[in-house]
Amino acid sequence: MPIQMEYLESERIIHYTATDPWTIDQMDQYTKRAREIYDNASAPVYTVVDVSQAKSLPQGAMRGRANPEFTHPKAGALVIVGASVLVRTITGVVAKLANMNRVHFFENRDEAWTFVRAKIDEDKRETSPSR
Numbered sequence: 001m002p003i004q005m006e007y008l009e010s011e012r013i014i015h016y017t018a019t020d021p022w023t024i025d026q027m028d029q030y031t032k033r034a035r036e037i038y039d040n041a042s043a044p045v046y047t048v049v050d051v052s053q054a055k056s057l058p059q060g061a062m063r064g065r066a067n068p069e070f071t072h073p074k075a076g077a078l079v080i081v082g083a084s085v086l087v088r089t090i091t092g093v094v095a096k097l098a099n100m101n102r103v104h105f106f107e108n109r110d111e112a113w114t115f116v117r118a119k120i121d122e123d124k125r126e127t128s129p130s131r
Helices: 024-028 031-040 061-066 085-097 109-127
Strands: 003-008 013-019 045-053 075-081 103-106
Touching (some): 075 085, 103 109
8 A cells, every 4th residue: 555654652653654656545544543543642642754755745635734643732743754845845835724833854764753753852851740
């Protein structure tokens, strides 16, 4: 399947991988599961979407602004890896339509994962009791 989803890092990261060709309906298959993850989370859940093997977005991508990665109060940063200029542009428009400023783009996986792990560590420091 051109879209895969896995839940990683002690239930703090949703990781998607997309390869061409893919459809928005294939992505929607994971939306219910993602919403359940966010609903049950006690801390922000971050999303990493690896589109390094997908150079375009499917028709209907604008409706992605209703996905929980954009709208859920427990959604942390949305990290996009390997996005083409087209993917960056459309994702930026969707984020603006959703009034969401948590999208971050990275050229490679290592930079993306370093960023997400740093955000999780930051969350842990902010929620740990002061000594």
